[in-house]
Amino acid sequence: MGAVKTKRMPRAVREQQMLDAAVRTFGQRGYMAASMDEIAELAGVSKPLVYLYLNSKEDLFTACIRREAKALTEAVRAGARPGLPADRQLWSGLAAFFTHTARHPDGWAVLHLQARTHGEVFAAEVAAMRTEIVAFVTQLILEAAREAHRDPDLPEREVSGLAEALVGAAEALADWANATPGVTARQSAATLMNFAWAGLGNLMEGRHWTPPDDEAGVGAGEAQTGRTSPVR
Amino acid sequence: MGAVKTKRMPRAVREQQMLDAAVRTFGQRGYMAASMDEIAELAGVSKPLVYLYLNSKEDLFTACIRREAKALTEAVRAGARPGLPADRQLWSGLAAFFTHTARHPDGWAVLHLQARTHGEVFAAEVAAMRTEIVAFVTQLILEAAREAHRDPDLPEREVSGLAEALVGAAEALADWANATPGVTARQSAATLMNFAWAGLGNLMEGRHWTPPDDEAGVGAGEAQTGRTSPVR
Numbered sequence A, B: 001m002g003a004v005k006t007k008r009m010p011r012a013v014r015e016q017q018m019l020d021a022a023v024r025t026f027g028q029r030g031y032m033a034a035s036m037d038e039i040a041e042l043a044g045v046s047k048p049l050v051y052l053y054l055n056s057k058e059d060l061f062t063a064c065i066r067r068e069a070k071a072l073t074e075a076v077r078a079g080a081r082p083g084l085p086a087d088r089q090l091w092s093g094l095a096a097f098f099t100h101t102a103r104h105p106d107g108w109a110v111l112h113l114q115a116r117t118h119g120e121v122f123a124a125e126v127a128a129m130r131t132e133i134v135a136f137v138t139q140l141i142l143e144a145a146r147e148a149h150r151d152p153d154l155p156e157r158e159v160s161g162l163a164e165a166l167v168g169a170a171e172a173l174a175d176w177a178n179a180t181p182g183v184t185a186r187q188s189a190a191t192l193m194n195f196a197w198a199g200l201g202n203l204m205e206g207r208h209w210t211p212p213d214d215e216a217g218v219g220a221g222e223a224q225t226g227r228t229s230p231v232r
Helices: A003-008 A011-029 A036-043 A047-054 A057-079 A086-103 A105-117 A120-148 A156-179 A185-204 B003-008 B011-029 B036-043 B047-054 B057-079 B086-103 B105-117 B120-148 B156-179 B185-204
Strands: none
Touching: A011 A036, A011 A047, A011 A057, A011 A105, A036 A047, A036 A057, A047 A057, A057 A086, A057 A105, A057 A120, A086 A105, A086 A120, A086 A156, A086 A185, A105 A120, A105 A156, A105 B105, A120 A156, A156 A185, A156 B156, A156 B185, A185 B156, A185 B185, B011 B036, B011 B047, B011 B057, B011 B105, B036 B047, B036 B057, B047 B057, B057 B086, B057 B105, B057 B120, B086 B105, B086 B120, B086 B156, B086 B185, B105 B120, B105 B156, B120 B156, B156 B185
C-alpha cells in the first residue's frame, strides 16, 4: 500500500484496520506473544503509526477488548426478540451469541481468554461487559417467569443465580465449540437449549426439582425454597 | 510462637501452615497485592523461611493452586456416588462441589479468579484441573444416558458439550454464591439442579428440545441432531 493512498484514508478507518489486525493477532498468538511489529504489518501500516494512534500495547489491547465487548453485547441484545414466547426468546438470544462467537473466534479469545489472563485491569474491562449481559439475562428470565406464572414466586435471588449459571454455561460452551472442529453455532445453541430450557421452563411454571432430604453434609440447616412438585 | 517450638515442628506441617496463610492472602488480597511479609506473618514464621521452603512468590502461588485443585477434584469425586440413580448422582456431585467452594472461598478465588488472571503459566495449572473435571462429568453423563436409554443415541460430542456447559454453569454459580451474602451450598446446588436436571434428564430419555426451523441467520445449513419430540 503506497504512502499517498495511506494519507488519504480517514483516521477512523485506519484505526479499525489496526484493531482488526490486533484482535486477530492477540486472539491467535496470545497477548504476551503478540508483537506490535506483527500487528502493524498485518494492518499494512508502520509501527510508529500504531503507537501514534493507539499509544501502547496495553492501550491497543484495551481498545480491542472494548470494541469486541460492545459488538458481542449488541449481537446478544439484537438477538433476543421481545414479544416472542420465552423459549423462543432464549433460543434466539443463544443463537445470536453462538453465531457471534463462532464468526469472531479471535474476538471471543480476546474477551474470554486473553483479557482475563493478563492482569486485573484487562479482567475488569471484561467483567463490566459480563455484568451487563448477566443483568440482561436476569431481566429476560424475570419477565418470562412473570409471563408464565401470574404470581411470580421465583425469588429474585434464584433468578440471579440462574442467569449466572446460564451465562457461565454459554461461555464455557463457546470456548469448547471454537476449539472443536465442526461444531456449528446452531448445534451449540441447541445443546445449551436442551441443557437449560426444560429446567428453566419447568421453574417458570413453578415446578422445581426437589433435593432429597436424607443427604448428609450438604450445607445443612438452610431450608430450600420449598417447592414440592418434582420435575420428573 | 517461640523459636524452640518452631524448630520442633516437622517441615510438612509448617509448609501446610504457609500454604494455608498463602491461600488466604492470595484469595482475599489478590495475587499482585499479596505480600510475602503478610503471608509469613500470618503463618507465624519468618519471611526467609517461606523463601527457603517455597522458593519464590510464583512457586508459592503454584503450590497453592496445586493443593486447592487437588482438594476440589477429590471433593467432587468423593461426592459423586456410583450406583445411585442419575439425578441423585448429579445432585450429590453438585452438592459436594458447592459445599467445598463455600467452605474454602479463598481456595476457590485462587483457582477461579487469581490463577486465571495472572499469566499463562498459572492459568495452565487450573486448565489441567478443569480438563480432569470435565472428563469426569462427561463420563457421568454418558453412563447415566446409557443407563436410562438402552440404545445410547446421545452423540458423544453432544455429551462433551453438555459437560462443558454444566462445569461452566457451576463455576459461574460458585463465584456468584461466594460473592452473595446468605446463599448456601445447598441453595446453589439446588439452583443448578433445577436449571440443568430436567434438561439433562429429558435428553437422557431421548427427548430433545427442537429448535424452530424458520430462523434466519442462525449458523444456517447445518442440520440439527434430528430429535423430534419437544421437551414441552
